[in-house]
Amino acid sequence: MQAGPRSEVKTTCPYCGVGCGVLASVAPSGEVTVRGDADHPANFGKLCSKGSALGLTTGLEGRVLTPEMGGKPASWDAALDLVAERFSETIARHGPDSVAFYVSGQLLTEDYYVANKLMKGFIGSGNIDTNSRLCMASSVAGHRRAFGEDIVPGLYEDFEDADLVVLTGSNLAWCHPILYQRLLAAREKRGTKIVVIDPRRTATADECDLHLAIDPGMDVLLFNGLLAHLERAGIVDRSFVDASTTGFAEALAIASADGSSIADVAQRCGLAEADVRLFYELFAATDHTVTVYSQGVNQSAHGTDKVNAIINCHLATGRIGRPGMGPFSVTGQPNAMGGREVGGLANQLAAHMGFENPVEIDRVARFWNAPDIARKPGLKAVDMFRAVGEGRIKALWIMGTNPAVSMPDARRVRAALEACDFVAVSDVTRNDTTRYADVFLPAATWGEKSGTVTNSERRMSRQRSFLPLPGEARPDWRIICDVARRMGFDAAFDFEGPAAIFREHAALSAYENHGERLFDIGALEAISDADYETFAPRLWPQPRAGEPSRRLLGSRFPTQDGRARFVPVRQEGVALNVDASRPIALNTGRLRDQWHTMTRTGRVPRLMSNAPEPALEIAPEDARSLGLKDGDLARVSSQYGFARARVSVSEAQKPGNAFLPMHWNGQFSANGGVGPLATPITDPFSGQPELKHVPVEISREAVAWAGILITRRELRPTGFVHWTRRPADGGWVYTLSGTETPDEGILLCRLLFDASPRSQLVEYTDRRGLTYRAAALDADGALAEALLVAQPGQLPPGDWLETLLASGEPLSSTERMALLSGRSPVPVASVGRIVCSCFNVDVNRIAASVAGGCRTIAAIGQATSAGTNCGSCRSEIRKIIDEIPLHAAE
Structure with missing residues (x-):
């Protein structure tokens, strides 16, 4: 009799910044199952479509499990020795600023901490930056300008306590679905108004009370106009402004000149005057207002000004630091906040200290016993890769991210990686970046590593391992410490595990901190290994003395005078303008x-x-x-x-x-x-x-032919104008197309098709050379591969062939005869595009339910379960309902 699954392990989802709690278990077969942790205060048991599918991502397909040097397997000792040697030699010849780390919000806080400590404290360069630079850096800069420290004052419960929630540059329904569901539940309960500011009509906008389809880049003007309106309407909280802020008059003067009237703001933002007026009046009349912003605000050449334009409106009304109100930055990665806490950005030190203050540099140097600590900021991501391309950075270590794809001007980034003297990559699988690696270091992934992450509301949670380390994979903290010790920094990196790193991180946060820095988790600096293992989710700060503060920035701010700063901002033009050539x-x-x-x-x-x-x-x-x-x-x-x-x-x-x-x-x-x-x-x-x-x-593109390849093999086609691939049960589906003549396209596709000996190979080419069909069966008579090529619009759907591939069963004689048609010999229900990924419900099933009388999202949910988990498919379900004529359901 087989034993049952082992006990569930409490861990945290590795996707967005919501930081959902997950319960994971492993069956004797190795199958991983996950469900939401009902006790976790971020999600109360809910998971989105990605989180619900986490158990399907823990297989070893595509994993690299052995260190590699020059693309060939190597021992850990050899690989680590080479990384340490090349970095040490480069520093000795060219100085510490000739090397760099580019890291990731996928790292746990403990990984981030030792990476930052090695680069800034002991190599002595600020050249460590993170892919969070691409998503949250403008929020960090805006917070520091306004508050004196990178503080998110809000809590998720504010979504439920607010009467108005403004979502600007945030497709919350898709990017943070669990927060979106909390917001919709609050709306149902208390009638919360929702305003969405976004150039696109997104799934989030489909549920809102007002959608402002603003022209891209005009956010500063819209919020400057709001600040001016709040003054004209007499809504400014003078007592709060006078007691707790500075710079209001200057910010208001620029805002009033920038947004002189609602009509002017509306015209310049590409909006209807009535809609802008309604937004301003809603904001002015609603004390409990939360403004949620994300990448649509941050990812801009004027992102910091956008952040401060939003914060200015909350400071002017005193709507900050209290329940149901405040500016709220939601992060895109699971540990973007943790990386900010330990100094993962090139312009920060650690524990919310920075390079601007020599006292703070000296403080961190003394704490780390690092006399050679960096004393100036390093290069930020875009500048870092520019320096790599120019040969100023000669050794680069990339950890857990894929800049060859994610960085802007990616062609130049790839050329820089190609030209770099030495590139080390720590990662889990091969990707577009790993092809440039001189050394590949196989890292542990979610489910295999342990540490902490911090979500968007400042809540620290544990990621715990529930799977053994596969092959020779190692956690990032250990890889970094092993390299540090080989570089001669043994004592500073003699950690026995992530709990010890966390203790040092907590101690640094409290070191010579007498309340000047709100980031303080000193109460945890002596946490035992056992307590670290049972660590329950909690908000920071967690100071040694006094009660932990849940709410921050109510009246006093971490600036020298204790006051928040209004930041005067002016609407600037977009970085690049459209023109006749690029309209x-x-x-x-x-x-x-x-x-x-x-x-x-x-x-x-x-x-x-x-x-x-x-x-x-x-x-x-x-x-x-x-x-x-x-x-x-x-x-x-x-x-x-x-x-x-x-x-x-x-x-x-x-x-x-x-x-x-x-x-x-x-x-x-x-x-x-x-x-x-x-x-x-x-x-x-x-x-x-x-x-x-x-x-x-x-x-x-003048496409002349189209093809589909359904196969068990994992390929990377070459020589095609266009191809895409997606996984299917039992294999992969490749869509192919080109601008060549159809006969040339058929030749290309036939080269891709596996023509090795099979038990049966059938193929067909029409006499005009416009159509080609081929199918191969394995020794058992099951479908191994099928290729269909035709003129655009003339390919049959691949549903049936995918079903055959997934089954792995020997084909009947009738099925074999029908193979080249691509269509089942007997009627089968067509599986359409999946709408609800949580429950795998396709568009055809939903459409059938609508035709059968289900005319509401709730009714569809009862019939199919679609839309009843994370709810991010609700807008798509509504569109299906609206598109099917009412008489079809009668």
């Missing part, structure tokens, strides 16, 4: 079911089913003027590079704007990534690049 402004962002560059989610069939390939969303008016229609292959070009994607004509897009997802990379598509298009222009304060607006030219 469309391209925006980019996340999809509901994908994560970053898809190294985890891209291998889960149900997460790839909703959006199986990159799609360029474009407004109907622009599609008509450009001669584009749904399904066309488009070439998108900026001054930096190009991409290709299928066209999706969408009313959600404002004319003159387009949207391309951020996720696709060279592992899943040919030229489907947005990185080569994005501009490297950065915010002067935060160093965050402008990822939300780049002028592009869009043109139709």
Whole structure:
């Protein structure tokens, strides 16, 4: 009799900044199951589509489990010796600023801490930056300018206590679904008003009371106009402003000149005057107001000014530091906040100390016993890779991130990596960046490593291991410490585990801290290993003396005079303007079911089913003027590079704007990534690049043929104008197309097809050379591979062939005869695009339920379960309901 599954382990989801609690267990078969932790205060048991599928991401497919040097297996000793040797030699010859680390919000706080300590404390350079530079750096800079410290004053419960929630630059329904569900539940209970400010009509905008489809880049003007309106309407809280702030008059003067009237603001923002007036009046009349902002604000060449324009409005009304009110930055990564706490950004030290103050530099140097500590900021991400390309940085260590895809002007980043003298990469799988690695260090991933993360509301939670380390993989903290010891820094990196690192991190936060820095977790500096293992989620600060503060910035701020600072900001132009040659402004962002560059989610069939390939969303008016229609292959070009994607004509897009997802990379598509298009222009304060607006030219590719390959093999096609791939049960599905003549396309595809001896190989080519079909069966008579090539629009759907591949069963004679048609010989229910990834519910099943009489989202949920978990598919379900005529249900 088999033993049952082992006890569930409490851990934390590795995706967005919500920081959901997860219960994970492993069956004797090795199958991992996850469910939401009902006791965790971030999610109370709910998980989104990605979190619900975490158990499907823990397999070893695609993992690299042995160190590699020059692409060949190596021992850990040899690999670590080489990293330490090359970094030490480079520093000796060219100085400490000739080396750099580029790290990730996927690191745990303890990993981040030792990486920062090694680079800044002992190598003596500020050259460690993180991919959080691409998502949260403007919030950090805005917080520091206004509050004196990088403080998020809000808590998630504020979503439930607010009467008005303003979501600006935040597609909360897709990017932070659990927070979105908490908001909708509060709306149902108390009638919370929701305003969405976003150039696109997103899934979040579908549920709001007011959608302001602002022109890209005009956020400062909109909030400056709001500040001026609050003054005119007599809503400014004079007692709070006078007692707790400075700089109001200066900020108001610029705001009043910038947004002199509602009509002017509306015209310049591309909005209806009535809508702007309604927003201003709602904000003015609603004391309990929370303004939630994310990447649409941060990822801008003027992101810091946008953040301060928002904060100014909350300071003016005193709506900060109290329940149900305040500016609220929600982070994109699970440990973006933890990285900020330990100094993972190049312009920070550690424990919320910085390079601006020599006293703080000296304090950290004494605590670490690091006399050679860096005394100036290092290079931020975009500048760091520019320095790599120019040969100023000669040795680079990349940890847990994929800059060859995610960085702007990605072609130049790849050229820089190619030219760099020495590149080390710590990661889990191969990706577009690892191809440039001189040394690959196999790291542990979620489920295998232990440490802490901090979510968007300052809540520290434990990630715990529940799987053994596979192969020779090691946790990041250990890899970093092993290199540090080999570089001669033994005593400073003699940690026996993550608990010891956490204790030092906590002690540094309290060191010579007499309340000047609000980040203080000194009460945890002596936490035992046992208590660290049972560590329950908790908010910081956690000072040694006194009660922990849940709410911050109510009346006193961590500035020299204890007052918050209004920051005068003025609306500036966008980084680059559209013109006749590039008339469309391209925006980019996340999809509901994908994560970053898809190294985890891209291998889960149900997460790839909703959006199986990159799609360029474009407004109907622009599609008509450009001669584009749904399904066309488009070439998108900026001054930096190009991409290709299928066209999706969408009313959600404002004319003159387009949207391309951020996720696709060279592992899943040919030229489907947005990185080569994005501009490297950065915010002067935060160093965050402008990822939300780049002028592009869009043109139709004259596709002459299309193909589909359904196979058990994992391939990376070459020589094709366009290809994408997605996982399917039992294998992979490749979509192929090209501008060559159909016969040339068939030749290309036949080279891709596995023609090795099989028990049966069947194929067909029509006499005109326009159509080709082939199928191969394995020795047992099961489908191993099928290839269909035809002119565009003439391919049969691949559903049935995918079903055959997934079954692995020998085919009947009738099925064999039907193989080359691609269609089942008997009627079968068609499985359409997945709408609800949590419960794997497809569009056809939902449509059938609607036709059967379900005319509400709740009714669909009762019939199919769709939309009843994270709710991020609710807007799509509503569209299906609206598109099916009412008489169909009668």
